[in-house]
Every structure is written in structure tokens, then in C-alpha cells.
Amino acid sequence: QVQLQESGPRLVKPSETLSLICTVSGGSISSNYWSWIRQPPGKGLEWIGYISDSGGRNYNPSLESRVIISMDTSKNQFSLKVTSVTAADTAVYYCTRDSSGNSYGHYYYHMDVWGKGTTVTVSS
Amino acid sequence: QSVLTQPPSASGTPGQRVTISCSGTTSNIGSNAVTWYQQLPGTAPKVLIYSSNQRPSGVPDRFSGSKSAASASLAISGLQSEDEAHYYCATWDDSLNGAVLFGGGTKLTVL
Numbered sequence: 518q519v520q521l522q523e524s525g526p527r528l529v530k531p532s533e534t535l536s537l538i539c540t541v542s543g544g545s546i547s548s549n550y551w552s553w554i555r556q557p558p559g560k561g562l563e564w565i566g567y568i569s570d571s572g573g574r575n576y577n578p579s580l581e582s583r584v585i586i587s588m589d590t591s592k593n594q595f596s597l598k599v600t601s602v603t604a605a606d607t608a609v610y611y612c613t614r615d616s617s618g619n620s621y622g623h624y625y626y627h628m629d630v631w632g633k634g635t636t637v638t639v640s641s
Numbered sequence: 642q643s644v645l646t647q648p649p650s651a652s653g654t655p656g657q658r659v660t661i662s663c664s665g666t667t668s669n670i671g672s673n674a675v676t677w678y679q680q681l682p683g684t685a686p687k688v689l690i691y692s693s694n695q696r697p698s699g700v701p702d703r704f705s706g707s708k709s710a711a712s713a714s715l716a717i718s719g720l721q722s723e724d725e726a727h728y729y730c731a732t733w734d735d736s737l738n739g740a741v742l743f744g745g746g747t748k749l750t751v752l
Contacts, residue, residue: 561643561729561743561744561745561746562678562686562731562743562746563743564740564741564742564743567741575739575740577740577741578740611686617733620674620695621692623672623673623674623693624672624673624674625673625674625691625692625693626674626732626733626741627676627688627691627731628676628678628686628688629688629691631685631686631687632685633684633685634685
């Protein structure tokens with residue numbers, strides 16, 4: 518059974534870079550797509566972006582200029598960097614395993630395995 | 642403000658049937674399948690419905706999903722106290738390079 522675990526600093530200063538790692542166990546990162554999702558306190562979910570099993574990337578247009586998602590297949594990990602952070606980047610950050618394909622003529626894309634999430638606070 | 646529109650709140654009494662709507666456009670719900678996530682307090686979301694109307698194993702058949710044109714609905718029958726949670730719809734959007742969209746979420750209260 519695939520499990521995901523987020524790790525990284527819980528406190529980041531404004532204007533600095535937020536860095537998180539997701540460690541995948543029970544399965545290989547060389548298959549499936551992998552996303553980062555965040556949830557500000559008391560608010561809804563926001564997709565940050567994904568990285569594919571072949572290393573292709575796709576980011577939320579609203580965050581694209583500040584986000585990099587990478588993978589390290591030797592460690593079975595993928596990572597997130599968000600540059601120039603502000604208080605608005607304070608959130609619970611989740612990493613996910615994604616599932617996609619076509620079903621009855623419709624494209625589906627969903628996050629079928631989630632990490633427990635890690636809270637990152639941006640404050641001086 | 643989310644591209645996918647959900648009511649911020651819904652409520653019902655035990656045993657009732659409640660529905661939660663999710664409205665989008667032709668480039669997202671109108672073209673692609675919808676996923677519904679359930680988020681219990683203090684936990685990560687989990688898939689409740691995928692491919693618009695499919696339940697993962699372990700999800701009770703009290704939960705059902707449907708889609709018509711650019712809108713989708715989640716129905717919960719035989720409402721139970723443990724169903725009190727936030728519910729989010731999500732789908733793929735075909736505009737630009739493609740993106741995952743989430744609805745703003747609906748807080749379901751069991752009275």
C-alpha cells in the first residue's frame with residue numbers, strides 16, 4: 518500500500534524559499550503522476566502542480582512563476598519549492614499520488630493517495 | 642474565488658437525503674469527469690466519488706455522484722452524524738496547458 522510523507526521546515530521567513538519533500542513508500546515514484554496541494558487555514562484546497570513519472574511538469578498558472586516541483590527517483594521522493602513567500606503562502610501542504618485516464622469518453626484526473634499534510638507558516 | 646462553484650454550507654438531519662452541487666463550465670466539468678473529496682476535521686481529503694459516479698472500494702453506497710452538462714452533484718442518502726465534513730468537487734480544466742480545479746468546498750452539518 519502506497520504511503521506518502523511530507524517533510525520540511527515548518528516556519529519560513531517572508532521573501533525566502535519554502536522547501537518540502539514527499540517520501541513515497543510502498544510503491545515506485547517512476548509510475549503515476551504526483552502533485553502538491555495546499556490548504557490555507559480555514560480555506561479550501563488549491564492545486565499547486567504535478568510532476569509526471571517521466572519528469573514532465575504542470576503548474577497552477579497562479580503560482581507558476583514561483584514554483585518548482587522536482588523528483589529524485591533514487592530516493593523515491595519528489596519535492597516542492599516556492600520562492601519569495603509571503604503570509605499568503607501559509608497553509609497545510611499535502612503531497613499526493615494522482616490517477617488519470619479516460620472513462621466513457623471523459624478524461625479523469627484525481628488524487629487517490631494523500632499524505633497527512635504538513636503545516637508551513639510564513640512569518641518573521 | 643473558485644472557478645467551480647459550490648454552496649458554502651448544507652445541512653440535514655439523520656436519515657435524510659442531501660445533495661451538494663458543483664457548477665463549472667464547458668472547459669472543465671462540461672468536458673471531463675468529476676471527483677468528490679470528503680475531508681473530515683483535521684484529516685487529509687479522501688476520494689469519495691471519482692469519474693463522476695464511481696465509488697472507491699470501502700465507500701458506502703449511500704454516497705452517489707452524477708454529472709450533467711457543466712454541473713455535477715453529490716448525493717448522500719441516509720445521512721449519518723459521521724458524514725459531517727467538508728466536501729470538495731474537483732475536475733480537470735482543458736484551458737491553457739490544463740490544470741486541476743477544486744470547488745470552494747461545502748461544509749455539511751448533521752443537525
